[in-house]
Amino acid sequence: MKIAFDAKRITHNATGLGNYSRFVVNRLLxxxxxxxxxxYTPGKGKDFLxxxxxxxxxxSFHYPTGLFQKSFSALWRxxxxxxxxxxxxxxxxxGPSNELPCNIRKSGIASVVTIHDLIxxxxxxxxxxxxxxxxxxxxRQACQNADHIIAVSKMTQSDIVSFFNISPDKIxxxxxxxxxxxxxKITEAEANAxxxxxxxxxxxILNVGSIEERKNLLLLVKAVKDLKKDIHVIAIxxxxxxxxxxxxxxxxxxxxxxxxxxxxxxxxxxxxxxQMASLFxxxxxxxxxxxxxxxxxxxxxxVIAATGSCLEEAGGPNSLYTDPNNEHExxxxxxxxxxxxxxxxxxxxxxxxYLKQFEDKKLADDIINIYKQLY
Numbered sequence: 275m276k277i278a279f280d281a282k283r284i285t286h287n288a289t290g291l292g293n294y295s296r297f298v299v300n301r302l303l304x305x306x307x308x309x310x311x312x313x314y315t316p317g318k319g320k321d322f323l324x325x326x327x328x329x330x331x332x333x334s335f336h337y338p339t340g341l342f343q344k345s346f347s348a349l350w351r352x353x354x355x356x357x358x359x360x361x362x363x364x365x366x367x368x369g370p371s372n373e374l375p376c377n378i379r380k381s382g383i384a385s386v387v388t389i390h391d392l393i394x395x396x397x398x399x400x401x402x403x404x405x406x407x408x409x410x411x412x413x414r415q416a417c418q419n420a421d422h423i424i425a426v427s428k429m430t431q432s433d434i435v436s437f438f439n440i441s442p443d444k445i446x447x448x449x450x451x452x453x454x455x456x457x458x459k460i461t462e463a464e465a466n467a468x469x470x471x472x473x474x475x476x477x478x479i480l481n482v483g484s485i486e487e488r489k490n491l492l493l494l495v496k497a498v499k500d501l502k503k504d505i506h507v508i509a510i511x512x513x514x515x516x517x518x519x520x521x522x523x524x525x526x527x528x529x530x531x532x533x534x535x536x537x538x539x540x541x542x543x544x545x546x547x548x549q550m551a552s553l554f555x556x557x558x559x560x561x562x563x564x565x566x567x568x569x570x571x572x573x574x575x576x577v578i579a580a581t582g583s584c585l586e587e588a589g590g591p592n593s594l595y596t597d598p599n600n601e602h603e604x605x606x607x608x609x610x611x612x613x614x615x616x617x618x619x620x621x622x623x624x625x626x627x628y629l630k631q632f633e634d635k636k637l638a639d640d641i642i643n644i645y646k647q648l649y
Contacts, residue, residue, distance in 0.1 A: 391562025
């Protein structure tokens, strides 16, 4: 099969949708190299991102060629690209980041779109009105035009059916995996280097994700007051205006010495932060899936997440879950894990077992089987 991808996120996005897109392509290359994988992107983007795609004869990058296409690359990606796909005899087009060219259905090329979440419809208060309108239009059009839809969780599948009135028969749930770097044990030297660089004190609870209101870091910060004073928190993520609200609470409650907020941490350093943590806490109100939970489980770290979305799908039945509005419940769960070695070890052991359903080959096979149904 000649399979094409919308590769803008691959070449331009270092997190989130970029990580997912690179994961999909690399795993397909690893387990199904018999196909051709054509990556269409409006520009070369960042070298270090593009170079994360495994060099292979089966993969190639494609860019706009004409002056008009180069000058109006966004238009090329949403409409003009289709003509190039037909010319290149593409069999399957996959939009891994919620979008498809608006005229893909007229091209005769079978199409697949991955929908990650519809959070903007569930929690519109976290989005600007114009962004919500654009996302709603693009995502609905993609779902209606696609021959098949991949949802990254059962929760997302349910939302697609509910909000866009799409038949569930058109949707397959294919979970995400996490980067291979989280599956490698760090060395003592790597651990010591991170401790020194960031002045880390153990034991600590880790949180990873953009510091925005939906991610609900403030709940964890409030829960710290119920914990022993030698327990620290390290939160790693992109700063947003919400960060100031979190910092204000930290200062007003004399928690500055116990909570460290870090941004711009290189992705390559994250495995060390995870593997040195005593516990990972992810109290987000709503997620499409929850990759950081997988990263924590691969790092052999117990997980506490929040109820209300799909985090139980990512964490499994042996992680613990809290009401995202109850800091005292979260504090009680944290104390239970940190004070009971048997509980913590049971969570680690069962977490390793639960990860088997997220093995790379299984996820690659699930996607290829969808392609084959359309081919």
